[in-house]
Amino acid sequence: xxxxxxxxxxxLALLFSPNLVLSDCTDLxxxxxxxxxxxxxxxxxxxxxxxxxxxxxxxxxxxxSNIRLLKTYVCNDDSLLVDEExxxxxxxKLASTGSLE
Numbered sequence: 073x074x075x076x077x078x079x080x081x082x083x084l085a086l087l088f089s090p091n092l093v094l095s096d097c098t099d100l101x102x103x104x105x106x107x108x109x110x111x112x113x114x115x116x117x118x119x120x121x122x123x124x125x126x127x128x129x130x131x132x133x134x135x136x137s138n139i140r141l142l143k144t145y146v147c148n149d150d151s152l153l154v155d156e157e158x159x160x161x162x163x164x165k166l167a168s169t170g171s172l173e
Contacts, residue, residue: 096164098124101144108135112162115172122167126152131159 103116112128131154140153151158
């Protein structure tokens, strides 16, 4: 009986906090360049290899935007600066986990 309760509580915890399961993090301090995918998505590169795709929650980014990291190791719900405005990161998708498109 106790094992069933533990399993049920574990499943409920995962359902109510999906960011714990789906959250990716990466060290963008290794990036050497970036490119804009659309008005809210950026792909960061180390040399010619993609590191991660960052999707912003509340900002618009253009090819001429000035992008600065607030910290080098970023995860979902962290922030970076786009044209001196702090922007929340909605998701981090690692290149090592598949296609970034």
